[in-house]
Amino acid sequence: MDAVTIDFFEERTSRAEVLIEGLPGIGHVGKLVAEHLIHELDARKVAEITSCYFPPQVIIEGDGVARLARNEVYLSEGEHPAAFLVGDYQSTSGEGHYVLAEAYLDVAQQMEVRRIYTLGGYGVGHLVEIPRVLCAVNRAELRGEVEAAGGEFSEDEPAGGIIGASGLLLGLARRRSLDAVCLMGETSGYLVDPKSATSLLRVLSALLGIDVDSTQLQDRASEMEQVIARLAEIHQARQDDELSYIG
Amino acid sequence: MDAVTIDFFEERTSRAEVLIEGLPGIGHVGKLVAEHLIHELDARKVAEITSCYFPPQVIIEGDGVARLARNEVYLSEGEHPAAFLVGDYQSTSGEGHYVLAEAYLDVAQQMEVRRIYTLGGYGVGHLVEIPRVLCAVNRAELRGEVEAAGGEFSEDEPAGGIIGASGLLLGLARRRSLDAVCLMGETSGYLVDPKSATSLLRVLSALLGIDVDSTQLQDRASEMEQVIARLAEIHQARQDDELSYIG
Amino acid sequence: MDAVTIDFFEERTSRAEVLIEGLPGIGHVGKLVAEHLIHELDARKVAEITSCYFPPQVIIEGDGVARLARNEVYLSEGEHPAAFLVGDYQSTSGEGHYVLAEAYLDVAQQMEVRRIYTLGGYGVGHLVEIPRVLCAVNRAELRGEVEAAGGEFSEDEPAGGIIGASGLLLGLARRRSLDAVCLMGETSGYLVDPKSATSLLRVLSALLGIDVDSTQLQDRASEMEQVIARLAEIHQARQDDELSYIG
């Protein structure tokens, strides 16, 4: 079996100008913004990604149908088509993070994207009145454009590093001569954070040159809170029951 | 060495209509029902499965003969032959769960089964007077038949996911266009639960269209309790003695 | 790089009638007996085994020379040559235990051995006045001979399983139609146990049909206690310093 399986739904891979990654992470800021954009831009699902590096479980959907834990690629129509990478989980192992990030880049290159945006949260451990959007790039020349859009660069934050797909995509894309920008919304990190997501969406919209309504971010955050609570419950159950498998 | 080894005992692989998985899990409900059926239907062992993803140990049988930790495939005779997947352990690692589940599906396809039933427990953490049988399917069209047999679907349970072989078999079978149904007996999860197994057996019998005596489930549960206590003891010993290997 | 490297020192692999495994384990009973035999029978080292599944470290010998953590194969001369498998460590991972055990069997088959003896301890957690030697075989027909030599079989002990190389060698050898017997000296498990080793040596000598002096077992146990304390110290250091590598 392959460590990662990518299933494209359409015979001919569609092109996109950018790939926007919003996988689960701190405060679920990236996930919230990416899923909001998918909804607002009416993007359609074009691929599913499964992997033995995702947790060994299925998700049960509302109709009682089980499906593998997975990541998904969506594509928006229009003059400037954008691809979105969202999903249930990130890798369960360190090596898997690298293997999956390379697979995501393969998808990006198949879709001929010219730039990758990775979205995440920057956890500060306390409530934030006006969340900043901290940024990183994988080529110095990208910095000016990001600052013009309202993104901030801070020499001391995020304490030197970005963990998981949002970080690795920048590092590994550089090797493929692919531009990548990471946007991190400042957040307490405790809950799904619509305020941080609103700040992040503002900067991303400016970079994409589109206008996106953010009024539904609050509602979407509440829904997501529930879904995430359920996934966390499974994770807890998995750890509790680990002994069940072995005796 | 191969990660998974499947040894068929007979030269020509026998066919079965269904594969019924009952590996160790919560409350050992699935294991109890599957082993009960093997006994009641007088099924014979047709294959053994070993893997480096099982714990690194041997089991000592009553006559002092050691054998590898393993899973086993049994086959019942008759007009509607059924295959059973039972065994000592599930995978010790997340990746291993995927690799093993794919191997189980290879077995299912070699035996040309048309449907997979995975059996498990749904732990609720408290004693249950009348255990429900919660279900999941891997194709929406299967749901009606399962409900007609007494299986229940609950939007909020089992909190969105099924962990281990019982879950992965559904998700991975879908990719192979193979129907699969998961039946989970409600259980406290503390002990081998014959009451939950009786409920589960009733639903499964209806789905299989067979009539199975359940009077010996109680006795079998008591025996299994002892076997499982011994396996758990080894597992504990393994963790305690880990230092012995390295110094 | 290969997961396991076996370096034979002699151009032509020597033959042995039996392979006696005495790797580190509970109470170091097996290690003590195997090293005692190597000394008493004046066996010479014929091969070294290294592996990425051993701890990532070197051992420093008395002269300040560092060498990889390793296992070693010794060979005794005479009418009934015997091979011995001893060493610093067992595998650090579950999968590695399987991979290494298969490699040990490759060595056994290259040397054309007809039987494998695996030696270990059976920890009971309290001091034992007259230590029994509990046994397991990988073919029922071997049992009579082992009992005649003083080995005991107990239906309830060792609680159904044997962990690590001593167990896996039995299970995996059966698949290669190679006879294997495990001898476990009853021990408290707290210290290197010369008393348990004396009992074990008596049974093994009878099985091998040789006469071995056991008077030096006590001294050898004291020396080994010191070596093991040093290896355990490294192991502890490794765990303490793990953070040093990553920040």
Place this chain on the structure above:
Amino acid sequence: MDAVTIDFFEERTSRAEVLIEGLPGIGHVGKLVAEHLIHELDARKVAEITSCYFPPQVIIEGDGVARLARNEVYLSEGEHPAAFLVGDYQSTSGEGHYVLAEAYLDVAQQMEVRRIYTLGGYGVGHLVEIPRVLCAVNRAELRGEVEAAGGEFSEDEPAGGIIGASGLLLGLARRRSLDAVCLMGETSGYLVDPKSATSLLRVLSALLGIDVDSTQLQDRASEMEQVIARLAEIHQARQDDELSYIG
């Protein structure tokens, strides 16, 4: 993807007489000395090494540009060119330590080095007035030269073993008939230790036959303390946020 990627910057691999390894470790003594030498000898970077065995993250540099966690190879000019192996992290897994050490040896052999020096700390858990430099070699004949340079050999220290790259390089180099010497500066292990580094530098300089100014070691230690605190912070964050990825 390859487990380890080595990118040489120059078309023709430059030769070096020795390779000096100073990766992160106890008291960061080796890292401090190696980076000091790189600065004092005005060495230029000739290669970068990345691996899925490094933590799954990027480091953000002062200008907001993210780069993969990596190791680096530097080369000093002059009559006796020396290569240096330094970097952010060591392997996150035991197997990875072996794979990476073999890759480092490949680099050494491509550069045709004749000897490897690995630098590290020897943690004693208390402040040390006059830090000794404890040593190990991978061939007994090297010992005299090391002692003449002021290195010490102690039968009981470092308690029999050296963990990580500094140790494995000695063990694995021996198999390639490549000489290697490990120098360990005695240190409390609590902080970046310039005093221990000064002792270590003195012995290493004597062995290399060069004269290196050590006056800036104290300042460099203070700077490094800050960098390391940031990397440790990321590591802590990674562990805290692990749940974010899976729920």
